[in-house]
Amino acid sequence: MGFMKNDALVRCLKRPRCFYGGCPIFFYTSPASFVIVPLCFKFFLRCCMQISCLILAAGKGTRMKSSLPKVLHPVFFQPMVCHVLAAVEQLAVSQTIVVVGHQHERVQSALAHYPVSFAVQTEQNGTGHAVQVCEQFVAGDADTVLILCGDTPLVRGQTLQAMIERHRAEANVLSVMATEMADPTGYGRIVCDEAGQLLEIVEEKDATLKQRRIREVNAGIYLVDRNFLFKTLALLDTENAQGEIYLTDIVGLARQRAVKAGRYICPDNREILGVNSRQQLAVAHDIKQQEFFVALWDAGVTLQRPATLSVHPGTVIGADTVIGANCSIRHNVRIGRRCDVGANTCIEESCLGDDVVVGPGSVLVGVRIDAGNVLPAGTVRVSGEKGGSIL
Structure with a gap:
């Protein structure tokens, strides 16, 4: 069986197995002898595509009214960009590049323990420009680029994987994530033709009154062929309402050049929430907290008036406990x-055994309470050894 030489195929042959949907696509016994399960060759190459991920995190976040870089504002007890990184970690990407700009040293320090590299956008000139500064850092064997924003902490790894699978299945050069919004204010609008084919993305400030009535919006997440992406970005200008290089403009150019482009509809529009204000920060935190509450309920824990509770995601609570x-x-x-x-109790860095009763208004920090103990209301126990792990 003979094939023309192809970089993607050569990369795959370096691996003993390549999987798609959990099924082996091929295996080989020696560099010169291998067997391919009968699948479409184009489909085979799509499965083997190498993805570089770019996370745009250079913005200042003016509406946050804060000296802290926007992506470092905490959502559910950790910087919002860390939630985006957690979603990306669930994917088979070959590298992750974080684009930093405003207070970039601070952002890089906060993410020092993550397996990422950084590209510095010294001048914030739009999302297209942010991607342009990454060109020299994208790995040489990457044929596809996944682009996300660092201020979307609710996006799920499962959703990103579903988008990747759609991109592969449709053999797209460009895929855009979209969703429906009852109130699309602030989002770029997805413009399609009568057949539902993607035509362009129009930013709200540049949209006509008719386009502003469109409820399908841009999630700011893209999968793009590497060569098409950077060649197209080089052609963009700043002739728009914000005087910036819009990444969204690559969609219109793809249509003009008859490049295959599609969209993936995110079923839960909460996932694409971009955090640009303190109010949106609170909304994102509440959604994450509620998700954790669901896990606790499923584990047999009773939460009284959950809207008034704050529970760290690392907390372990046994069945039949009441908070x-x-x-x-x-x-x-x-x-x-x-x-x-x-x-009205506060507990931190502490371990409570089974059948413990803690009276209302207590404070427990850095202590162990043995099984069966009953602490009266207003108990305050603070250990001087606070800081070590007790789990």
Whole structure:
């Protein structure tokens, strides 16, 4: 069986196996002898595409009214950009590049323990320009680029994977994530023809009144063929309402050049929430907190007046435990089974055994409470050894 030489094929042959949807596409016994399961050759190459991920995190976040870089504002107890990185970690990407700009040293320091590299955008000249500064850093064997924003902490790895699968299945050169919004204010609009084919993305400031009535919006997440992306970006100008290089303009150019482009519709529009204000920051936190509450409920934990509770995602709580209203359960906490934690209690870096009762209004920091103990209301126990792991 003979094939023309292809970089993607050569890369795949360096791997003992390549999987698609959990099924082996091929295996080989020696560099000169291999077997390919009968699949479309184009489809085979799509499965083997190498993805470089770019996370745009250079913005100042003026509307946050803060000296802290926007992507470092905490959502559910960690910087919002860390949630984006957590979603990307679920994917088979070959590299992740974070584009930094405003206070870039601070952002790089906060992400120093992540397996990422950085590209510095010294002048913020739009999303297209942010991607342009990454060109020299994208790995030589990458044929596809995944682009996300660092201020979308609710995006899920499963959603990104579904978009990748659609991109592969449709053999697209460009794929855009979109979603429906009841109120699309602030988002770029997805413009399609009568057949539903993607034509362009129009930023709200440049949209006509008719286009502003469109409820399908741009999520700011793209999958693009590497060569098409950077060649097209080089052609863009700043003739628009914001005087910037719009990444969205590559969609219109793809249409003009008859390049195959499509869109993936995100079923849950909350995932694409871009955090640009303190209000949106609070909304994103509440959504993440609620997701964790669901996990606790499923584990048999009772949460009284959950809207008043704050529970760190690393908290472990046993079945049949009741957490009273207005409690704050902070980091590094383990609570056993059948416990009763009274209202207005704060617990941090502590371990409670089974069947412990904590009276209302108590404060426990850095302590261990043995099984069966009953603490009266207003108990305050603060250990001087706070800081070590007790789990």
